[in-house]
Amino acid sequence: MGVLTESVDVDCDAEGVPVGVRWRGRAYRVAQDPVRWYERRAWWAEDLRLPRERGAGVVDQQMWRVQVQLGPRTELLTLELVHTLDTGRWRLLAATSATGIRVGRCA
Template sequence: MVVFTQSVGVEPDGHGVPRYLEWAGRRYVVAAEPVRWYERRKWWVEERRAERGRGAGLIDHEIWRLQVRLARARNAPLVTLDIAHHRDSGRWRLIRVHDRTTAPLQHSA
């Protein structure tokens, strides 16, 4: 797994769920149901204070795990990525690239 931060373009559906990703000049399609969670960030390092009632985006990062493949190559191998969504700015960042896999993500309800 490689951990870093890089700006990426994300095209979400009408509910905010990522469906397409632009990364390194290539277009990827999300090939399995994405998984979303929130991670606590060290907001006190970047902000002076946390305003009352403002948590999402300031205190927590919205993280999505995606399995993507090149949009032009239906037989391309799946790549598992974690991306963060900054709700205030609308920006998306690629934060982790996992080892390549051939099986869709499995998650429990």
């Protein structure tokens, strides 16, 4: 997988859990409890060297799977997001409709 380039804006609650996502000019609300896990990012492919005293936020990134919708009676979309802790940047990895159709994919 290449460098992901599609940025999204994410609104979070006080605990840092996503509650809303703005993507391609539309504002989605999170409709179900999001799922979070952590993955190591390939920092060596992006940086020549890991700076001293910059650990977990550079090496680990939060991965989120959120189900969102535009309104109460609209179709659910499942978004796979990555939150880079060091920069605070949110990026979209994939978007899938409730029927399993891939809506968008970044690579």
